[in-house]
Amino acid sequence: MKAMKNVKSICKLCSLLILFSSFAAYSFSQDDKEARFESSYKLNHDGKLAFRVYDSDLKVNVWKNNEVKLVGEIIVTGGKTEERESLIQAFKEPEVKSETNFLDINTEFWKNIISIGFVNRISLKNGKKVSVTKFKASYTLWIPENIEFELKSKYNDVEIADFAGIFNFDLYDTDIRTGDFGDNSTVIAKYSTIILGNGGNTSFDIYDCDVTAENMKDLEIESKYSTLAFSSVNSVKVQSYDDDFDIQSLSGIQAKASYSSFLLGGQMKNSGFDLYDSDVKGGSYESLHYSAKYSELIADKIGNLNIDVIYDCTLKIDNVDDFTCNESKYDDIYLGVAATSIKMPDVYDIQLIVNKLPQTFSSFTGNFKYGTVTLNADPLLNYKLSCQKTYGSLNYPKERFTNKPFLYIEKDSNTQFENSTAPDANCEISFTAYDLNFTIK
């Protein structure tokens, strides 16, 4: 008897569910309803437009008129006819604040959306509540060419034509493509793809973005987890965490970075890096100030390389004029040509190879503990070699030192050596060492 009752109850429940579903399906027509509106607002050519858009497509055209035109289109799917009409009515009435020099358009027409299964329950800003399956809005703007354009965008696809004014972007999860734009623009973005044309001075504050741009002037970049690629940049100031930079032509960089990589090209003037676990590759520098831990620097040519501290780093520099490293530990340094001088007052456990000391080379000084130093001097370079060492080894081309040493004292494990390849040698190679294998060829 009990089982029979249960079966009856289940049947009743199923019937109710079927009834409810049929009613819901009947009530929720899946037809699309399309609607469109168009509005225009006056704005001076040097005014400011603030535009807010959420989960839509936006296309921005530029014209010479002193007015802003907004065209909105919407497709609503599902829901009762009257509720769809209410939603469309709310869509057609964006919040607008208009002054002579300032226009603020907020296209978000709802306060709250709750998704229950395939239904979206939407509380509109006008107080009404509607239920629809979905809606998709898109907007087209026409803006004066010289204004300041402030765009607040979330989850949109945006396209903007060439523009002479200022951009102020605040973007969340937005794919944006722009033409050229003017000076003093700012881009604040998270989880966005940003493709820019030629731009003026611009500041970026980005988080997990892909930025691609053409030729830019001076940039200030604060970025995390992003990739940035520019055709050319005048100068750039960077604060970076876990980014990849690719700048084909650059005139100067000041960067503080962790877990980042820089692929750079061009002739750079005064530049500086303060790095942690970051790599810099390419480019030539007139002057470079460098400090790093667990990092790599590969450069074509550096006029004056001044290093504060390096720790567990690899340096590969094809050409350097003056090389100064104030403190080095556990580093691996390769210099193709060291044209003028090398100064290393505090070195611990180094692998240093200088492939060529040309005739222009004038000074090598250092204080070394452990490691290996190998110098390849030009056969025509005359030099005075003086060292004071404990343990380790000193290898030099004996055939080039025809005179007797000025000084040669060997006691216990200490050696003092001083000699010259020619009496008028202008180049001086002088160092103190503890357990260093020193070779000059």
Next chain:
Amino acid sequence: MIILKENHVKLLCVMKLESYIKENRKALDVEKPDEKYLWKGIIQAVGSLKKPRRLIISRSAAAVAAITILVIIGAYFIGRNQHNNLILVNVDSKLAKQEVILLRQIDDYSEQIKKTGFNVDQLVSGNREVEYIDDLIHYYSEDLKQNGPNPRLINSLIDLYKKKILVLNRMLNEIEKNESHEKRKINM
């Protein structure tokens, strides 16, 4: 020759018995219940308990119900607290499972960092980075509450959890590097 009469013998026996009992009272006292008397009492008591038995059952039922309610309330609050941490639980069960796995990993790394006792403010990937990610998670979860799910939003949220794991892992690596650096210094 003394001849005792029968009465006198009886009297003597009684006197000896009394003194014997007095002397051995403790040994002679046995605590054995009077079973007949007891059974009578039990039968009477069982008869009289028929009414209170219902009372006991209903009281027990009430106690069980109270405990059940307490357990349900407890479970609700514990569950609610757990759900409070789970942002994606109302969006999709698969995503919620993924969120649980990521949160476990985060807890695990956080615990490992705590155990090292290292001052994390000295690290390159310090607490500020983690706090920033937490702020973003809060921002996106509020957006989710207000505007409903959105594929880009969900992707960003999941990615933020992954970033938090990445940063915590880096913090652990940096602590390890710092400690090996200290060892190198000592070796010098």
